[in-house]
Amino acid sequence: MTDNEKDAQRSLAQDDAALDTSVAASRFSATERLHDGTSILIRAIRPDDKERLAEHARGLSPESIYHRFMSFKRNLSEEDLRKFTELDFAQHVGLVATLTEDGREHIEGVGRYIRTSDRRAEVALSVVDQLQRHGIAPLLLSHLSRIARHQGIVEFEANVMADNVHMLNVLAASGFKTHSEYDSGVVHVIVRIDNGA
Numbered sequence: 001m002t003d004n005e006k007d008a009q010r011s012l013a014q015d016d017a018a019l020d021t022s023v024a025a026s027r028f029s030a031t032e033r034l035h036d037g038t039s040i041l042i043r044a045i046r047p048d049d050k051e052r053l054a055e056h057a058r059g060l061s062p063e064s065i066y067h068r069f070m071s072f073k074r075n076l077s078e079e080d081l082r083k084f085t086e087l088d089f090a091q092h093v094g095l096v097a098t099l100t101e102d103g104r105e106h107i108e109g110v111g112r113y114i115r116t117s118d119r120r121a122e123v124a125l126s127v128v129d130q131l132q133r134h135g136i137a138p139l140l141l142s143h144l145s146r147i148a149r150h151q152g153i154v155e156f157e158a159n160v161m162a163d164n165v166h167m168l169n170v171l172a173a174s175g176f177k178t179h180s181e182y183d184s185g186v187v188h189v190i191v192r193i194d195n196g197a
Helices: 003-026 049-060 061-070 078-085 136-149 164-170
Strands: 029-033 038-044 091-099 102-115 122-126 155-161 176-181 184-191
Touching: 003 136, 029 136, 049 078, 049 091, 049 102, 049 122, 061 155, 091 122, 091 136, 122 136, 136 155, 164 176, 164 184
Parallel strands: 122 155
Antiparallel strands: 029 038, 038 091, 091 102, 102 122, 155 184, 176 184
16 A cells, blocks of 8 residues: 555544544433433534524524623524534534423523534534523533534634623533633633543
8 A cells, every 4th residue: 555545544544533522412412410400412413403593693682682691682683593503513513402382392501512623623602591590501511522522623712792791601611721811801812622521
């Protein structure tokens, strides 16, 4: 076998491994417990989650929307819903935390990352106001970091409004090493996910 053939074979093996991790991420599902003992499902977001995601966004206060999008959005557009639910799970990974009530599944939290380089991704979390501080955001961050590590990502980055104390606390309490820089009301946080938690 020539060196070129060996390189091509290695490249195919790497592509297969990347495909395997994205397929595994797209099927991800785990049951967890919140601080009050409530059982919650953490699973991969799906294309059929559009209406549930729109409902989730309607359950966020204007302050939570501003913290998540750094602007005031009244509703998610059709394009937003498509972009946030039809993911490749290689470059863009999304998880939802859901509760089922009267046979209907509701999205209570969303966590996602978008790869910005081979070893880094930007992470974002949102939780409906009534369930903030119940442990949903840390669970989403923990599961996202597990998936990201399997995909070769070693750092998350997040741009967080300085007054978004809840998100800053979630990142600081994650068990990972963090580094923060403040600039014009925004805290840029780097989270090393290849250690700790």
